[in-house]
Amino acid sequence: MKSxxxxxxxxxxxxxxxxxxxxxxxxxxxxxHKETKLPKSDLIVLPGGFSYGDYxxxxxxxxxxxxxxxxxxxxxxxxxxxxxxxxxQILTExxxxxxxxxxxxxxxxxxxxIHIKVTNNETKFSNKYTKDQILKINIAHNEGNFFTDNNHLxxxxxxxxxxxxxxxxxxxxxxxSNPNGSLNNIAGIYNSKRNILGMMxxxxxxxxxxxxxxxGVNLFSSLLN
Amino acid sequence: xxxxxxxxxxxxxxxxxxxxxxxxxTNIGLNLKNIRxxxxxxxxIDEKDQAIAEKNIDEMCKKLLVNxxxxxxxxxxx
Numbered sequence: 001m002k003s004x005x006x007x008x009x010x011x012x013x014x015x016x017x018x019x020x021x022x023x024x025x026x027x028x029x030x031x032x033h034k035e036t037k038l039p040k041s042d043l044i045v046l047p048g049g050f051s052y053g054d055y056x057x058x059x060x061x062x063x064x065x066x067x068x069x070x071x072x073x074x075x076x077x078x079x080x081x082x083x084x085x086x087x088x089q090i091l092t093e094x095x096x097x098x099x100x101x102x103x104x105x106x107x108x109x110x111x112x113x114i115h116i117k118v119t120n121n122e123t124k125f126s127n128k129y130t131k132d133q134i135l136k137i138n139i140a141h142n143e144g145n146f147f148t149d150n151n152h153l154x155x156x157x158x159x160x161x162x163x164x165x166x167x168x169x170x171x172x173x174x175x176x177s178n179p180n181g182s183l184n185n186i187a188g189i190y191n192s193k194r195n196i197l198g199m200m201x202x203x204x205x206x207x208x209x210x211x212x213x214x215x216g217v218n219l220f221s222s223l224l225n
Numbered sequence: 226x227x228x229x230x231x232x233x234x235x236x237x238x239x240x241x242x243x244x245x246x247x248x249x250x251t252n253i254g255l256n257l258k259n260i261r262x263x264x265x266x267x268x269x270i271d272e273k274d275q276a277i278a279e280k281n282i283d284e285m286c287k288k289l290l291v292n293x294x295x296x297x298x299x300x301x302x303x
Contacts, residue, residue, distance in 0.1 A: 055293055056289070060289065060292070064288075064289060093292075098294075099294065100292055100294045100295055102238070102239070102295065103241055103242065104241075105239065105241055106241075107241050107242065107245060118297070147238065147294070148293060148294065149294065181239070
């Protein structure tokens with residue numbers, strides 16, 4: 001499977017995701033944001049980081065970069081798109097995903113391992129997980145507080161487009177287990193065609209037992225499935 | 226022609242920064258009812274026709290400066 005990781009000035013998880021993809025046997029290429037052509041890819045990843053120093057709004061400037069037109073075209077042709085953390089913010093700024101990510105409710109940058117629940121295991125990104133499986137995964141963000149309008153929230157619930165929800169280690173989804181104030185504890189969402197996933201947690205940091213755990217591995221093996 | 230643009234969070238959107246500023250003002254003994262924090266831009270453009278200029282500024286707001294899901298904006302000629 002061929003993947004492309006888009007690199008913006010200020011991306012800082014681009015190498016981590018590349019290492020994870022290569023470990024999982026993806027043929028990966030790094031694509032600088034000034035490129036105007038994308039190599040043929042089965043998966044495009046917008047990595048985490050602080051593209052353009054989070055100027056204006058997180059992801060706003062990257063969302064207007066040269067390569068983004070190609071990403072939008074590929075997305076409309078059905079290419080799989082994964083946006084992690086800042087990548088999720090960029091996806092909402094391009095309009096590929098609806099909603100937005102506000103400043104964390106407690107105004108703090110949060111970097112810690114939390115738990116999320118797999119709320120939909122029937123997509124290209126999640127088919128190797130079991131439904132309601134609880135993953136321990138790292139988050140590291142200042143603007144991860146998911147917000148959207150009522151119509152979109154209804155659509156997310158009705159069409160099963162919520163990918164992950166924040167929960168505690170026993171799987172309880174409540175305000176206490178919500179690290180950043182996200183609406184309904186939402187940690188990740190799909191578009192209506194389910195070829196685009198945006199998520200705040202970092203699966204690429206959870207692919208090696210030696211430094212963390214392997215709870216992120218199945219996201220990548222789902223894609224290969 | 227020069228314009229100012231004020232961007233504020235919509236009424237229903239939580240403004241945690243504004244809340245902290247409000248609490249701090251209250252803590253130092255200054256009374257207030259409510260505060261909302263926003264952003265301010267000044268833009269100068271080379272256009273003599275005000276209607277066209279305002280249309281261009283509006284396009285800048287919609288395409289980049291404002292996230293319409295969470296923010297409102299006001300344009301003023303300076």
